[in-house]
Amino acid sequence: MHRIHHREPTLLIDDGGLGALVVSMTVDDPALLTPLVSPRRAADADAVRRAVAKRAEALGMGSPILAAGSPGSHDGPLWTPRALLAAMDAAAAGGFHAVVWPVHRGSDLDALMHTADLTRLVGALTLLELGAEAPRLETPLLDLTDEQIAELAIDADAPLDAGWWLADDATRWAAAFDAARARAGVTP
16 A cells, blocks of 8 residues: 655645645644644635644644634635645644645646646745755645545545535545546446
8 A cells, every 4th residue: 555654744635625635634743733723715614624634633643723814715826825824834833744735636747747746846845945954745645546545445445424525525535536446446
């Protein structure tokens, strides 16, 4: 099974989605992982907070930290860079050595390049401002597809029935899980 290796305090950008669930289920030591609750939409804020807190407690992760600003305050065309910079700021203030962004883009080369460039730019800006004390920004799931994320969740025995996010992306994730289960020879 795919494992994420961290030996230092790490902040996980957590919107309550499947990527963050997979990271939290595949990290070597969940106690070193602290979720940064970062709902994208105000309408999802309470459900995201509850889901992240429940997962953090069940896995022995650090107590969740609420992202700066109110849910939905980062809406707009520059939402992602602002949210990443806020996460890097929270990590630096909290003494975390790394920030994990559980984004995945699959094989879409344009999206992969855009996300890799954005990650490098945010990391460079943070390094410029903070020097050697700057946390790293990591994207361990970046090149994985929905199906591969679903496979990791199945392999890790992730509690998928607790996924509040399935309602929004039900069709997308149902297809990914069906394909992953078929390849693994597992029936739902």
